[in-house]
Amino acid sequence: MKLNCKHLCHSLDLSLEELDYLFNLAKEMKKNPAKYSNSLAGHILGTLFFEPSTRTRLSFESAMLRLGGQVLGFSDSDQSSAKKGEGLWDTVRVMDGYCDIMVIRHPKEGSSLLASEYSQVPVINGGDGGHQHPTQTLTDLFTIVTEKGSLENKNFAFVGDLKHGRTVHSTLLALARYKGNKFTLISPSELKIPAYLREQLTKMGAEFEESTDLKSAISDADVLYSTRIQKERFFNEEDYLKLKDNYIINNCVLSHGKKDMLVLHPLPRVNEISIEVDSDPRAGFFRQAKLGVYIRMALIHTLIKGGHTNA
Amino acid sequence: MLKVASIKNGVVIDHITPGNGLKIFSKLNLKDIDEPVILLRNADSSKAGKKDVVKIENFYDLPLEYLGILDSNITINYIKDEKIIDKKSVSLPLKIKGIVKCKNPRCISFEQKDVSPEFTLNNREDGYICSYCEETTSLKRIKL
Numbered sequence: 392m393k394l395n396c397k398h399l400c401h402s403l404d405l406s407l408e409e410l411d412y413l414f415n416l417a418k419e420m421k422k423n424p425a426k427y428s429n430s431l432a433g434h435i436l437g438t439l440f441f442e443p444s445t446r447t448r449l450s451f452e453s454a455m456l457r458l459g460g461q462v463l464g465f466s467d468s469d470q471s472s473a474k475k476g477e478g479l480w481d482t483v484r485v486m487d488g489y490c491d492i493m494v495i496r497h498p499k500e501g502s503s504l505l506a507s508e509y510s511q512v513p514v515i516n517g518g519d520g521g522h523q524h525p526t527q528t529l530t531d532l533f534t535i536v537t538e539k540g541s542l543e544n545k546n547f548a549f550v551g552d553l554k555h556g557r558t559v560h561s562t563l564l565a566l567a568r569y570k571g572n573k574f575t576l577i578s579p580s581e582l583k584i585p586a587y588l589r590e591q592l593t594k595m596g597a598e599f600e601e602s603t604d605l606k607s608a609i610s611d612a613d614v615l616y617s618t619r620i621q622k623e624r625f626f627n628e629e630d631y632l633k634l635k636d637n638y639i640i641n642n643c644v645l646s647h648g649k650k651d652m653l654v655l656h657p658l659p660r661v662n663e664i665s666i667e668v669d670s671d672p673r674a675g676f677f678r679q680a681k682l683g684v685y686i687r688m689a690l691i692h693t694l695i696k697g698g699h700t701n702a
Numbered sequence: 703m704l705k706v707a708s709i710k711n712g713v714v715i716d717h718i719t720p721g722n723g724l725k726i727f728s729k730l731n732l733k734d735i736d737e738p739v740i741l742l743r744n745a746d747s748s749k750a751g752k753k754d755v756v757k758i759e760n761f762y763d764l765p766l767e768y769l770g771i772l773d774s775n776i777t778i779n780y781i782k783d784e785k786i787i788d789k790k791s792v793s794l795p796l797k798i799k800g801i802v803k804c805k806n807p808r809c810i811s812f813e814q815k816d817v818s819p820e821f822t823l824n825n826r827e828d829g830y831i832c833s834y835c836e837e838t839t840s841l842k843r844i845k846l
């Protein structure tokens with residue numbers, strides 16, 4: 392399948408049909424990895440990480456290596472010419488001669504869209520400031536489909552830093568396109584979703600309510616999506632310290648949730664989910680991180696070669 | 703009542719919100735034009751009570767998008783041989799590029815003077831949405 396978009400900068404860049412296609416391909420890649428293990432031999436993934444990342448970068452690298460491709464790049468802006476004052480557009484123009492596809496993480500919002508305007512090869516947004524993280528969204532959706540069977544008619548509770556949490560912004564918008572979903576958005580009043588996102592959700596007809604009460608909000612949730620308070624997005628330490636421990640999910644909190652509730656987190660966690668929760672079968676965040684590799688494999692493969700047909 | 707001469711050929715920027723006439727005069731750099739220019743402030747208006755008016759002789763080329771953001775109430779009359787040959791209402795443009803900078807300090811375009819986002823009009827109350835960060839810059843915060 393050829394995707395309508397050349398680049399993936401936003402979680403709404405892919406149609407529902409394209410998402411279904413990627414979920415099926417990722418499922419097939421997980422089931423039959425040998426079939427795809429050499430399918431991108433001779434291709435190079437460029438990783439331009441201007442901000443620290445463990446999961447996203449290594450998940451992309453793992454995905455490319457599992458497809459038989461190779462990887463080059465940097466994992467910190469200090470290792471790139473950005474430190475010398477080079478503009479993003481120049482870095483991108485140079486890198487697109489060195490690789491066949493690139494993933495970019497950058498602290499500024501809209502950076503991957505800007506990069507896509509200068510790149511001849513596909514650009515994947517690996518997180519742009521507090522704005523979007525579309526491949527985390529692919530991971531989240533693929534995990535929900537895998538574990539719950541469908542993306543429709545579910546109650547979702549999002550908790551934590553909903554203002555700066557780009558994964559929340561991306562995933563909320565993506566889930567709002569599926570019918571019958573309801574959202575409870577739990578955060579301190581200082582960390583509510585941004586106004587533009589609230590407006591977009593309203594325009595899409597999404598059913599959502601905002602709350603500060605975690606325990607009562609999770610009683611109906613099919614999926615509880617927790618996020619870290621994004622320390623790096625605060626302009627002063629004092630505000631961060633005041634808000635950082637507002638919501639901690641532990642076994643006591645989970646006792647208010649359904650028996651089959653799925654607990655997700657984009658990771659890294661700091662202390663918003665207690666370690667005691669890890670042994671609860673509802674804790675799906677490490678399974679989620681693993682599934683992220685397969686959906687990224689499906690995405691890279693489809694952007695470069697068009698998916699199933701060119702294995 | 704003050705009588706002001708009409709122009710023979712050129713444009714009349716009419717129905718300017720009182721107080722904006724001087725701003726338009728300044729932003730369009732009309733002080734540098736060699737042709738006759740009239741700035742009329744607080745003229746009587748049957749629609750709004752008061753209005754400002756700018757008349758420019760032998761001049762037709764106006765940046766309509768820019769004027770739309772400066773004052774979306776205005777109308778422009780194009781005059782030839784003392785007759786109105788065309789009349790245009792200026793409104794807020796649906797898309798703008800290169801006129802406005804994004805006000806979101808987290809946006810990639812904020813500190814990069816060479817990066818120019820396209821803005822899409824959200825609505826008159828909220829203002830324009832930045833193509834890069836999707837944040838809205840309200841009309842009140844747009845300083846031209």
